[in-house]
Amino acid sequence: MSPFFFWSVVCFVLGLITGSFLNVCVYRMPRGLSIITPPSHCPECNSRILWYDNIPVVSYLFLKGRCRRCGRPISPLYLVVEVITALLFLSAYLFSDTLPEIMFRIVLFSILVLASFIDIKHFIIPDESNLIGFIFAVLMSALFPYLQGCDVWYMALADSLLGAFTGFLTLGFVSFAGSRLLKKDAMGFGDVKFIAMIGAFAGWKLVLLTIMTASLIGAVLGGALMLFKNRNLKGRIPFGPYLAAGTVISVLFGKSIIGWYFSFCGI
Ligand SMILES: [Zn+2]
Numbered sequence: 001m002s003p004f005f006f007w008s009v010v011c012f013v014l015g016l017i018t019g020s021f022l023n024v025c026v027y028r029m030p031r032g033l034s035i036i037t038p039p040s041h042c043p044e045c046n047s048r049i050l051w052y053d054n055i056p057v058v059s060y061l062f063l064k065g066r067c068r069r070c071g072r073p074i075s076p077l078y079l080v081v082e083v084i085t086a087l088l089f090l091s092a093y094l095f096s097d098t099l100p101e102i103m104f105r106i107v108l109f110s111i112l113v114l115a116s117f118i119d120i121k122h123f124i125i126p127d128e129s130n131l132i133g134f135i136f137a138v139l140m141s142a143l144f145p146y147l148q149g150c151d152v153w154y155m156a157l158a159d160s161l162l163g164a165f166t167g168f169l170t171l172g173f174v175s176f177a178g179s180r181l182l183k184k185d186a187m188g189f190g191d192v193k194f195i196a197m198i199g200a201f202a203g204w205k206l207v208l209l210t211i212m213t214a215s216l217i218g219a220v221l222g223g224a225l226m227l228f229k230n231r232n233l234k235g236r237i238p239f240g241p242y243l244a245a246g247t248v249i250s251v252l253f254g255k256s257i258i259g260w261y262f263s264f265c266g267i
Contacts, residue, residue: 011090011092012087015085015086015087015088016057016083016086017056018089019086020054020056020082022085022110022117026081026121030121040054044067044070044072045069045072056082060079084113085109085110089109092106098144100140100144103140104137104144108198108201111197115130119238119239120241125190125193129197130196134164134197137160137197138157138161138164141160142157142160144156159203163200163201163206164197166204166207167196167202168196170207171195188239191243194240195207198210198243202250202254205254206254209250209254209257209258210243210247213249213250214243214246216246217242217246218239222242
């Protein structure tokens with residue numbers, strides 16, 4: 001087996017296991033429960049889930065998506081979270097050259113999955129994950145300046161902080177202007193803190209690309225959702241998942257997109 005294939009499998013499996021843990025966090029964090037104890041249990045009948053029924057994807061398929069004890073269905077969203085996390089971990093490996101770079105991206109992607117699914121279910125993005133992500137991104141940037149495309153630690157640190165600041169100001173302005181124009185909260189402040197954390201990872205150029213990409217996905221997908229589900233504009237649509245999708249695209253393809261854009265403009 002080639003090392004490339006071996007490490008691809010390792011990252012994918014690590015993603016599945018992390019996804020399984022993120023499911024626990026998505027369920028417990030908004031409810032103010034500990035993410036460590038007690039061990040997993042069925043939300044319907046409260047019976048404890050044994051280790052062999054808690055293997056990512058495999059157990060779900062084997063039990064045909066039902067609890068072993070009470071037979072009530074387990075949300076397929078658990079499976080979705082595990083598979084998405086695994087694919088993101090795999091792409092972090094495929095698009096990175098060094099171990100710190102892989103770590104930098106899998107931590108970011110894990111936080112994105114966590115925040116997106118909590119936002120979808122509860123319309124909030126937890127402060128804890130934003131804060132942990134921000135601190136991790138700033139420290140890693142200073143330790144490994146090349147993560148921000150810099151040679152010296154203080155330039156990388158500045159780029160990381162400037163990224164957070166740029167994201168915060170841009171979405172903060174949109175949020176402020178939107179609430180003035182629409183006379184209601186256009187965007188939660190949670191999204192503003194979320195993009196500041198993303199900016200600390202992405203730097204100021206890519207955080208702007210993230211906001212543009214997220215708005216584009218939001219406009220297309222949000223429009224389609226409204227058409228098919230007949231939802232009116234008053235229904236709340238969480239913006240977190242769009243920001244997360246925009247982040248993944250700009251982190252993995254941002255340099256190519258920006259390069260292509262400037263060569264297209266003949267600059
Ligand atoms: Zn049960």
